[in-house]
Every structure is written in C-alpha cells, then in structure tokens.
Amino acid sequence: MSSEAFIALEFHSVAFLLIVGFIGGLVSGFIGSGGAFVLTPGMMSLGVPGLVAVASNLCHKFPKAMVGAWKRHQYGQVDIKLGLWMAATASLGMWWGAGIQQDIRRLYGEAGSNLYVSLAFVIVLTIVGLFVLRDAVKIYRSGARETASKLAQWVQAVEIPGTMITFRVAQVRVSVLFVLPLGFATGLLASIIAVGGFVGVPGMMYVLGVSSLVASATELVIAFVMGLGGTFKFALGGFVDIRLAMLILLGSLFGIQLGAIGTTLVKPFMIKVVMATVMLIVAVSRALVVPVYLTQLGAMAIEQATMTLLNRISFGFMLLALASGAFIIVGAMVRGYRHA
C-alpha cells in the first residue's frame, strides 16, 4: 500500500484516538475486551481506509493486551495455560470467519457483508448480554458468591480419558474437547465483530465454570495471540499505520492499567454488569443500522437523509456503550476505595 493512502494527522483525530484509546483500554483492562468496536469505525470516519483501520487497531490491541495480561497476572488472575489453549483454536476460528466474510462480500457486496456483521452483533450480543445481565442481577440481589452454572458443573463432571486438563489458576479440570470449540467460537466472533471476548469471556464463565475475574483476565492472553497474528498478516500487505496504532496505545495503556487495578477494588459481579451493559448498548447501535443495509440491498426503502441520521445515531450509541462501561467502572472503583 502506498504511503499516500495514509491520512495526515490533525489535532481532532489525535485527540479522538487518545481519548477513545484510554476509555477502550479502561474497559479492556476490566472486562478483557472492548474498544475495537468504536475504534475501527471511528478511524474510518476520520478518513482511514477500512483495511488500514482494522490493521492499525490490531497493532495496538496486542501490546495493550500484553500489558493488561501482565498486570492482571501480577494479581494472580490470569490462567496462561487456558488462554493459550483457547488461542490455539481462536486463530483457526478467525481464519475460517475471514473466509466466510470474503464469500459473503463476493456474493452480496459490501452492504451484504455489513448486514451480516450487524445481524451477528445484534443476535449474539442481545442473547449473551441479557444472559450475563440476568446472572449479575441474581448475584447482586442474593448477595451470594459466583458459582458455576449447571452447564459448567456438567462440563466439569464429564471425564474423557486422555483429554482432561487441570487449569490451576482457573481452578477447573475439564476436557480440552470443550475448551477448543470455545476458542474457535471466540476467534470466529472476533473475525466478524472484532471483539471475540464477548463470546470468549461468557464462554469461559458459563461453559467451563471459570470465575469472571479469571475469565476476563485470561481473555487478554487470547487477545494478545490473535492480535499479534492479525498484525503480522496485515503488515505483510503494508496496511498498518504505525502512527495511528501507537497513538491509540498511548491512551490505552493508561486505561488498561487503571482497569486492571479496578478489578481488585470492586466486587467480581461488577465485571458482568459492565460486560452486559456494553454488549446490550452495542447491540442497539448495530440494530439501528440494519434498515440502512437492507435499503442498500434493495429489501427496504428509506431516504438518504434518514440513513445518514441512523448511521450517526448508531455511532453515538457505540460511544455511549464505551462511556457507560467506563462510568460504571470508575464509579465502582471509587466505591471500592471508600469501603477499603
């Protein structure tokens, strides 16, 4: 890619990258993922070509995840073995998902691809988000500690000789045959909506029975591996704008350190509260643009002005999702300090 294709940096674009980088880092440090769903479209709205936006986002993601994983490892929250097992198949899922994306784009064009991504966002995030929210509310009302779900208890009880692995930090012993598909699903979702953690973290919690603290911390290991591989892939095509990536990193490392500290100050169910809030608001954001893509595909008819408005409101909801997550985290941290 020629260097002329990269944007000139102006004050407002630098400020946007630093601020969203910081808030995205804060949310990532706390729930294990977040920020990409705002950063990639955000960069595109600044005039960055789509591929460069995806590549530059990945190039900031893996060092951010590395710093976050290291920080949370110091707090004893990261199960590196579980993260690496999940990451192994997550890479395969990402590769397979990218192939599906290419097929859809070839068959139905850009609008078809966008519709597929938005529907995946809406369906997955609504189902998983509501489930996580219900669980968080249940824990809050009962005041009980997190316990393994019935599914996780069954998974832990299944003994398949030759496949059982003990994950010490996560304090679970499960068959790797359950771990690998979960990693694959994480990678597959990451290839579609760029935030695999929205499946990876709930998957580790509700399928394997890992606590929310360890699941969100371990997700950072998966994000590091996938981000590193993805960056290499895009760098081979010359798509990484290192200036954009390092500007986002400048803000996001302040955020991820703060988010990681936050996990030690709040009650563990707050991770679920933040995750559910972010997921459900993002789902609304993507649902708003579904009519736009349906119109572009000829299945609906709305005016251009309405489509522009829907796109703007949708992006506003994305920012709201991130800001709400950050607001809840900071509020919970402040309460945690007062009660310390």
Next chain:
Amino acid sequence: MLLSGAATALCYGLLFAYETDVMATFTRTDGWYPTLPVLTAFVFSLAHGAFTGYFWEVLGVRARPPRQEVASQEVQE
C-alpha cells in the same frame, strides 16, 4: 518512572519527527520490513507500559491485595 517516561517520550518523539520516513519504511512488504510494526509495538509497550504502571502508583491508585492475603494477615494479627 523518569527513565520509562523519558524512553516513552523518545519513542514517540522519534516516530513523529521522522513520520514520513517511518511510514515509507514500515509499509514496505518485502523482506523483513513487515516485522517492523510488530517490533515497534513491543518496544513502545515496554517503555510506555512501565511508565503508565508507575503513573497510577504515584497518583496513589493502587490495587487492593488479594483477599487470601488479607485474610491471612488478619489471622496473624
């Protein structure tokens, strides 16, 4: 903190002082050039990661010790 802060400032200073050359070199797709963005991200994260860690510590924003340690401290007391 000062050392990591200076290293971070140096990294970002060099990146933007030689912005044009950096972009021309880092987007090359031949030889080992594609590894440059990855290696750069590692170097920046080491310097800036250390700096941001100290930054919150100096401001007094610190992690709470794990609950087990708190419990064992209470038993000792």
